[in-house]
Amino acid sequence: MSAIPDKPQLEGLEAKWGKVWEEQGTYRFDREGADRDGVYSIDTPPPTASGSLHVGHVFSYTHTDTVARYQRMRGKRVFYPMGWDDNGLPTERRVQNYYGVRCDPSLPYVEGFVPPHEGGDGKSVKAADQQPVSRRNFIELCERLTVEDEKQFEDLWRTLGLSVDWSQSYRTIGDESLRASQLAFVRNVQRGEAYQAQAPTLWDVTFRTAVAQAELEDRDQPGAYHTLHFHRTDSSGAVGEGDLLIDTTRPELLPACVALVAHPDDERYQPLFGTTVRTPLFDVEVPVVAHHLAQPDKGTGIAMICTFGDVTDVVWWRELQLPSRSVLGFDGRLVSEAPEAIESEAGREAYAQLAGKTVFSAKQAVVELLQASGELSGEIRTITHPVKFFEKGDRPLEIVSTRQWYITNSAHDEALRERLLAHGRELDWHPEFMRVRYENWVEGLSGDWLISRQRFFGVPIPVWYPLDADGNPVYDEPILPAESQLPVDPSSDVPAGYTEAQRGVAGGFQGEVDVMDTWATSSLTPQLAGGWERDPELFGLVYPYDLRPQGQDIIRTWLFSTLLRSELEEGRLPWRHAGISGWILDPDRKKMSKSKGNVVTPAGMLEQHGSDAVRYWAASAKLGTDAAFDPQNPTQIKIGRRLAIKLLNAAKFALGFDAAGAGLVTEPLDRSMLAGLARVVEEATRAFDAYDHARALELAESFFWTFCDDYLELVKERAHGGEGQSQASAVTALRAALSIFARLLAPFLPYASEEVWSWMAEGSVHTADWPLASELTALAGDDADAELLGLVGAALVGVRGAKTAAKASQKTPVELAVVQAPEASAERLRLAAADLAAVGRIAELRIEAAPVDAVAVAEIRLEQAEA
RNA sequence: GCGCCUGUAGCUCAGUCGGUUAGAGCGCCACGCUUACACCGUGGAUGUCGGGGGUUCGAGUCCCUCCGGGCGCACCA
Numbered sequence A: 001m002s003a004i005p006d007k008p009q010l011e012g013l014e015a016k017w018g019k020v021w022e023e024q025g026t027y028r029f030d031r032e033g034a035d036r037d038g039v040y041s042i043d044t045p046p047p048t049a050s051g052s053l054h055v056g057h058v059f060s061y062t063h064t065d066t067v068a069r070y071q072r073m074r075g076k077r078v079f080y081p082m083g084w085d086d087n088g089l090p091t092e093r094r095v096q097n098y099y100g101v102r103c104d105p106s107l108p109y110v111e112g113f114v115p116p117h118e119g120g121d122g123k124s125v126k127a128a129d130q131q132p133v134s135r136r137n138f139i140e141l142c143e144r145l146t147v148e149d150e151k152q153f154e155d156l157w158r159t160l161g162l163s164v165d166w167s168q169s170y171r172t173i174g175d176e177s178l179r180a181s182q183l184a185f186v187r188n189v190q191r192g193e194a195y196q197a198q199a200p201t202l203w204d205v206t207f208r209t210a211v212a213q214a215e216l217e218d219r220d221q222p223g224a225y226h227t228l229h230f231h232r233t234d235s236s237g238a239v240g241e242g243d244l245l246i247d248t249t250r251p252e253l254l255p256a257c258v259a260l261v262a263h264p265d266d267e268r269y270q271p272l273f274g275t276t277v278r279t280p281l282f283d284v285e286v287p288v289v290a291h292h293l294a295q296p297d298k299g300t301g302i303a304m305i306c307t308f309g310d311v312t313d314v315v316w317w318r319e320l321q322l323p324s325r326s327v328l329g330f331d332g333r334l335v336s337e338a339p340e341a342i343e344s345e346a347g348r349e350a351y352a353q354l355a356g357k358t359v360f361s362a363k364q365a366v367v368e369l370l371q372a373s374g375e376l377s378g379e380i381r382t383i384t385h386p387v388k389f390f391e392k393g394d395r396p397l398e399i400v401s402t403r404q405w406y407i408t409n410s411a412h413d414e415a416l417r418e419r420l421l422a423h424g425r426e427l428d429w430h431p432e433f434m435r436v437r438y439e440n441w442v443e444g445l446s447g448d449w450l451i452s453r454q455r456f457f458g459v460p461i462p463v464w465y466p467l468d469a470d471g472n473p474v475y476d477e478p479i480l481p482a483e484s485q486l487p488v489d490p491s492s493d494v495p496a497g498y499t500e501a502q503r504g505v506a507g508g509f510q511g512e513v514d515v516m517d518t519w520a521t522s523s524l525t526p527q528l529a530g531g532w533e534r535d536p537e538l539f540g541l542v543y544p545y546d547l548r549p550q551g552q553d554i555i556r557t558w559l560f561s562t563l564l565r566s567e568l569e570e571g572r573l574p575w576r577h578a579g580i581s582g583w584i585l586d587p588d589r590k591k592m593s594k595s596k597g598n599v600v601t602p603a604g605m606l607e608q609h610g611s612d613a614v615r616y617w618a619a620s621a622k623l624g625t626d627a628a629f630d631p632q633n634p635t636q637i638k639i640g641r642r643l644a645i646k647l648l649n650a651a652k653f654a655l656g657f658d659a660a661g662a663g664l665v666t667e668p669l670d671r672s673m674l675a676g677l678a679r680v681v682e683e684a685t686r687a688f689d690a691y692d693h694a695r696a697l698e699l700a701e702s703f704f705w706t707f708c709d710d711y712l713e714l715v716k717e718r719a720h721g722g723e724g725q726s727q728a729s730a731v732t733a734l735r736a737a738l739s740i741f742a743r744l745l746a747p748f749l750p751y752a753s754e755e756v757w758s759w760m761a762e763g764s765v766h767t768a769d770w771p772l773a774s775e776l777t778a779l780a781g782d783d784a785d786a787e788l789l790g791l792v793g794a795a796l797v798g799v800r801g802a803k804t805a806a807k808a809s810q811k812t813p814v815e816l817a818v819v820q821a822p823e824a825s826a827e828r829l830r831l832a833a834a835d836l837a838a839v840g841r842i843a844e845l846r847i848e849a850a851p852v853d854a855v856a857v858a859e860i861r862l863e864q865a866e867a
Numbered sequence B: 001g002c003g004c005c006u007g008u009a010g011c012u013c014a015g016u017c018g019g020u021u022a023g024a025g026c027g028c029c030a031c032g033c034u035u036a037c038a039c040c041g042u043g044g045a046u047g048u049c050g051g052g053g054g055u056u057c058g059a060g061u062c063c064c065u066c067c068g069g070g071c072g073c074a075c076c077a
Helices: A012-024 A055-073 A089-099 A135-160 A175-190 A251-256 A311-319 A345-352 A359-373 A412-428 A434-443 A518-522 A524-528 A537-541 A552-570 A603-611 A609-621 A635-655 A668-689 A693-721 A724-745 A750-760 A774-780 A788-805 A823-830 A833-840
Strands: A040-041 A077-079 A101-103 A131-133 A195-202 A216-232 A244-248 A257-260 A274-278 A283-289 A302-306 A374-389 A400-407 A428-430 A465-468 A509-511 A545-553 A574-579 A814-823 A842-849 A856-861
Touching: A012 A135, A012 A750, A040 A055, A040 A175, A040 A537, A040 A545, A055 A077, A055 A135, A055 A428, A055 A545, A055 A574, A055 A603, A055 A609, A077 A603, A089 A135, A101 A135, A101 A257, A101 A434, A131 A135, A135 A603, A175 A434, A175 A524, A175 A552, A195 A603, A216 A251, A244 A251, A244 A302, A244 A842, A251 A257, A251 A302, A251 A359, A257 A311, A274 A635, A302 A311, A302 A412, A311 A400, A412 A434, A412 A552, A428 A434, A434 A552, A509 A552, A509 A693, A509 A856, A524 A537, A524 A552, A524 A609, A545 A552, A552 A574, A603 A609, A603 A635, A609 A635, A609 A693, A609 A750, A635 A693, A635 A724, A635 A750, A668 A693, A668 A724, A668 A774, A668 A788, A724 A750, A724 A774, A788 A814, A788 A823, A788 A833, A788 A856, A814 A833, A823 A833, A823 A842, A833 A842
Parallel strands: A040 A077, A101 A131, A257 A283, A428 A574, A545 A574, A814 A842
Antiparallel strands: A195 A400, A216 A244, A216 A274, A216 A374, A257 A302, A274 A283, A465 A509, A814 A856
16 A cells, blocks of 8 residues: 555556556456356557557547456456557558659569668659659558557557557557458458459559448449430441530540440330440440349430449449440550551541550540530539548549459358348447448448458458469469468468469469558458467457447448458357447537648547546446547546546545544435445446446446545545544444545546555455445445435535525524424434434534425525634 | 447436336535534535437336437448
8 A cells, every 4th residue: 555645636647557457457358277267358440550540549449448347346357468550552552652752563572671761741742743652662661650650659658558468459450460361362262252353443543452341332423414415326427417426524534435224125226236436536335135133214315324423323334234345444544556446547537645544634635526526415403412432532432344353251151241230230230330331331231341452551451373284373373371371471472383483484483462452451350369370268258359449430441350250250240249439520620621621639638637537437428429528628638637636636535544443334315325336336337237337427426526525525524533433433434435436437447546556455456356335335235325315415405505595605604593394304314313403504404294295405604704 | 332339417427128207426596513524514406318200107217310429330433
């Protein structure tokens, strides 16, 4: 036990206790002699190391920490690891800007490379100003920067007081993670769950990579309808009679047109099905076909199918078995060579004017050409329509045909879909309604999960391809590494049976250059952290996990993909509970985001207000509920700070009374307080078990204020100046209550409660036993009157009110006070009359039974102040 | 288009199974240096529970409907 300071304060507690916890290993996961039932395991979200932390992180990670601390105090061995999601695009972008470089895989490695600058100013560096570096140099810079970023993150998490076992941390780009992701992938391939396909793919032209359905978002964009003349081949071919009018928002894709399509029931176009038309400008003959996805009420009711303008084009192209006539390159520009189908001189000339242009410029050029040829009908009508974007991108996605790796996700497998939905029902969601989002997502899956990315800093896809006699890769026969060989980098490692000299030569092999989507690694966090295929004993202790905490925005990505991988690998749910935190909204109720400039740095908040205060704010919001936060006026944080300070001061005060005679609680008021507290303990425990940490906090907090404002005031005279058993009773009750409060509040205010605990007990409050109501009823007796404190409190309010009304100090003596109460209450009140008289400085206190509804002061006579 | 959440005091939010007079904190007003706490304490005022309809002895709570706010999924010529 340590001495109580003269002036307890919050400042410095983070550093003081953070150090002690680290030294004592307070949060260390102890597996010695553990069994699965004695463990509480948490599948912690690995934050994106290269991103900046914002208040939203503090919010949701605090939610999880309160649960971790509660479970630890319940006697569970808590497995609470921390991972860093350091691979992927965010890191690449940050490295580009931080060091002023860009990856060019064609360049050779430079030993001892020094980047052009370091630190940057946070602004993005233009691509033209970035120095091209080799892939290996680029990855080295990624590694260097993420290690630094992760250190800062860890410092912040430690200051916030997350009770993470830091010896269990992992990086998604670390060797063990690489090995586990590749191992899982290889097994997916072996079981037929991972495959490659050449197919139209959503493509980000800025990052030049394919993206998956889960990473899409719709954004409203300006667009325009253009009405084009298509010429019927059975007419003269000249503009005019018999032309078909087609509305399109993508006129630049006209050279990629492969057909026109209308609904089979559309009588206007039924006569044309089976005939052909010629495209404007390019004079390509295309069929008129029928498909049920064509909407008669859209545009002119007949659409042009291009390869590829949108995902519907892809469906039509596939289902109607149309030819491919791609014009868009990976860079988002029209390719230099016109499609072969464009044969006419005029058509090839027209295309030559588009070649090399961006989509935007090509659109303008086509419009001009169409206007010149008279094949554009009427006005161009501008509209606003949703367009698919990569969530991290800022240019619309295009669709290009590429070879990619996929993992089956039930889009084409009804039985798997049923299993995934069943798992969704089996999982305990907090709050419950979040399950719907999962179901929406699973039911809306339109294609398998595209996991290959044409990027650099990620887990390499661990395959090689044999090269045939002509030096062409045989993609259908990928060479997989042996499990014992993992992790591998196919760019530098050599497959079994080959030598490095055979790389890239006919009859030899080539390595896959793509890396995995970051979610392909993150979807394995239960495996990565839990020692899957590395530490079977650990895995058996923690898996399936008890809790997956996460934000609502990544249900379709992280939650879904983790559940999927677990189903594929283990055939079962990876966790029992999912705790979904809400958003942080700024005062205008808009989601906080960097671009809006309303992000506050958590480090500054913790520094200014103290960690306990910030945690209080976070913990007072329920799971799944958005919380408003105004950095200019952080009300909840101030309230939390007040609570933490109050805890320190109340403890100091209560522990200051002479405890020599402590032992039994005999006074009715003391017993009442303990009985009330016992109820709070029961309810708070129930709330925590139901993943309602906010209610547990509210219960503890509100009773704590009653304890301070009423009980402590009522008994301080007795505890300080009283004698014998009545004094001992008060002191015993105060100490018992304090011990309970420190523990009830420990999950929320780990610093203040630890400080207070250190004044009265050995060890850490965070490894102490979660309070039991029985501790209190043992002291207070089973028949204690929990209501008494409230009755006395009501009388006290009456006395105080009278003094306030008289504009007198609370210490003003009272000559006479008459308290009236209902018959039954009056008798009980008399049991605490002495305490009430003492705090009110009442010379003569009369308690009368009367026909009133509630306790009230009927008459009061204050002693006159000096005349 | 399908669906989920949400609307309670000026603000942020509780309100359990339908049950007495709807709560808390902040803010506001007034008072008070009272054995810890001025980063404090005491007291007070404050409501069309979004609107309408229904069920019920009784509705903030259940049902229907309309309106507002937020979000998910789908659509994308």
